[in-house]
Amino acid sequence: MNRRVSILDTTLRDGAQMEGVSLSVVDKLRIAQRLDELGVAYIEGGWPGSNPKDADFFSRVKGLSFRHAKIAAFCSTRRAGQMAEQDPNLRAVLEAGTPVAVVVGKSSTMHVTGVLRTSLAENLRMIRDSVAYLKAAGLEVVFDAEHFFDGWKLDREYALETTRSAAEAGADCVVLCDTNGGTLPSEVSRVVAAVRRALPSVELGIHAHDDTGVAVANTLAAVEAGAAHVQGTINGYGERCGNANLCTVIPNLQLKMGYRAVAGGDLTLLTEVSRYVSEIANLRPDDHAPYVGNSAFTHKAGLHVSAMRKVANSYQHISPDQVGNRMRVLVSELSGRASIAHKLGELPLAVELSDEDMRQMIRRLKELESRGFQFEGAEGSFELLLRRARPGYEPPFEVQDFLVLVEKRSERDILSEATVKVVVDGTVMHTAAQGNGPVNALDTAMRKALLEFYPQLDKVQLTDYKVRILDEKAATAALTRVLIDASDGEHSWTTVGCSTNIIEASFQALLDSLELPLLRRASS
């Protein structure tokens, strides 16, 4: 592992352009710290001259210390016909006080004359002046050659000239951008190699978008052709189809191609960073993402699972712990007995079940699945199925009745109230609570009823709540599946409920989330 590639993460700038993403300044600071722990070389924090929130980020990021990463501020070349010193967008970068500036300039004649509406010569001067201005201020300068590959197709001499102008003005790195994402790997390969020959001394970089589904491959092709700087985002976030996904690019470079891409070379934080960023960005994680997805090392078909038991990694391209992920085996109607046996084998309780208990449990499992339950992501409810099948199972509580009421009268605030009648050990607890929604009211009422008997529930917090409409076409009459994550600070578990009634589905998952820790404790 001698060869190095510098990673510039632009999750906070280009990634934040993604539909549905809105990051607060605090979110950005937290993400920056995680990126530093992962060991990227550069963190592009934003565009201080275009967005006041970004300026705030740069002023606050100065108070943090980073072990590996340099913070970079983004800007465009100066405006046509003006002096660099007078350009507020360039001055904002100096005010941001970062050690690195990324300056974007146009490389395609169509964009210079058609979009920017200036002359080809003036565009070259804009690039030169802007880079020189930032270099004179002592910054490390990365030049992003926008629309480079499209520009190359239109007028390769001019495209090359823009990068030469940047290099001559002192740019430390010239990044070839496939801004519209329309270029395929073999072309990226040829073009990067040609630029490498034309500009042998400046460091080259690649910035790829995924509009043809090959952003990762384009990045690898560019590195193979001589690029040593890679731009991308965590989880591939970005406009339209996204940017090159660093969670795929980095392990490909390190584990497959022998490059060092992150400081220290340790990728075991990768899965955690991926999920952390999706959580902060409030986007559902892509379960099928390479390397870091929850399903990336998941085995379902009976065939594969029985093969895996014979030869480890026979159906895995790497060992998941190299990237901090894990192997999973699914319970599912498609899978054979091998999968279920493997799954049950993970739970020590299974050994206590007789063959007949086990058959009944599997029958119950299949019946629930046919009603829309799914235990693939709800190991807590699956464990409860097992525990309830054990001889001598005693439910720690039983809900006899419940009532939920949501009321809005004229000008008054909306009211959510729940009543529950719960039997614990022969005692009837009938109580009620309000909440900021009906499920929250039920949750609060249940805790009121149970805490007296089970003070340990005080530690149990619900940490996540997901709703999935199964047959969306049935609209408001649709079957609804609810997943609840809960934690006692030490362990966490996920439970499931399913019903056409969203309240009932939520209540089922809620009751499971409260029963499981009580049973676990009783049996330990």
Place this chain on the structure above:
Amino acid sequence: MNRRVSILDTTLRDGAQMEGVSLSVVDKLRIAQRLDELGVAYIEGGWPGSNPKDADFFSRVKGLSFRHAKIAAFCSTRRAGQMAEQDPNLRAVLEAGTPVAVVVGKSSTMHVTGVLRTSLAENLRMIRDSVAYLKAAGLEVVFDAEHFFDGWKLDREYALETTRSAAEAGADCVVLCDTNGGTLPSEVSRVVAAVRRALPSVELGIHAHDDTGVAVANTLAAVEAGAAHVQGTINGYGERCGNANLCTVIPNLQLKMGYRAVAGGDLTLLTEVSRYVSEIANLRPDDHAPYVGNSAFTHKAGLHVSAMRKVANSYQHISPDQVGNRMRVLVSELSGRASIAHKLGELPLAVELSDEDMRQMIRRLKELESRGFQFEGAEGSFELLLRRARPGYEPPFEVQDFLVLVEKRSERDILSEATVKVVVDGTVMHTAAQGNGPVNALDTAMRKALLEFYPQLDKVQLTDYKVRILDEKAATAALTRVLIDASDGEHSWTTVGCSTNIIEASFQALLDSLELPLLRRASS
């Protein structure tokens, strides 16, 4: 467009292995018909010898006629030490009665000796016998060389020998499978070229998985190196990280590389097929998917939008209508006035607003966004914002009170009931209804209250209902966003509601979905 690539779609077989996917026989038949309309060459329907549901599919698919596609049945090579004629898995293919068989065999020495636990020589005989048996029955035979690239790394002579055995036994096509998805494009390129030289006369194919995020690129690399048969799935569905995504591969081959990949060469059905399959598979469509995603041609940043207005396609790699998709411009806090002006420009109503009305509307929009509303996917509610800002706006109805009750008593079934008090034109309608859940009860009650005044609402159906938990960490107290799709048979619209109370959020979206058609009708 002279060169052709044959597409074998395995959505119904390999795609159905994806976590969370369960396709009924009817689902599979419907998908097969759409694939035929798209113009793929082969549709792999399943594994009749392994799955009774698949056998049912093959018996029913015979009753359908296909214009372009041949139906293929999947099987494995015969068992070790047995005769092909006695292998139930091979006989099931003949019983399936398809014109094409895909037979998978092992190409990696590790899998032969470690997983299959037979001799290398017997594995070659198994391949030869199985292919010859199916050929003798008159079938077109595709041989899938499982783990070919991994096998090549371990023992390239043996891997090659397995494909040679298949070719010599009469296989019409030999497909090199990257079963674990761990191979990168430059290696695929080298290996396919080497196999091409070693077996110059048989057709070669490629079957790629996306575990390193390069399944599409591997497919293209194989075609460039001489493969003429491509296997993949719609939307890239498949185990773990999925298979090569045909919705990306096909337009890359046709629009970028000059191959003919589907009969007729017309890709305008592509987006529709992609969304249809995700709907049938009950998976949320990937908005960011290349070519077919809802965001694939979406523009948010003010910069891009103003450039697009100057030079069409300056920020798009193709014209979206080539693949049946469309350009979208988003309303969002990140975007500048150019985006909002473009958005408003799409709605003829905007011209009726004074500058002051417009400023107020934008203020209201931003306030709602800060409360968690998002209008990016809810054009119906956005149009209502505009319509409500018009001078002389008269609400067609006003909800004064509502009450929702969900009740479960002992052994009785759960009950959901809603009451609504609605004022229409000075008349108070106070009514109630039951439903199979609380939102369905509200929907039914509202229609009871309004139908007398607005009989045209009879045609309005809710066609989709989605729930998104925004701050999932807040668990049952979380902010919830609800999207409802409605249609009157001619037009459809999407509306949004947002609240910590899921009933309130649903009710907001529901009321918008009912108000919009009334206002549209009044103004037309």
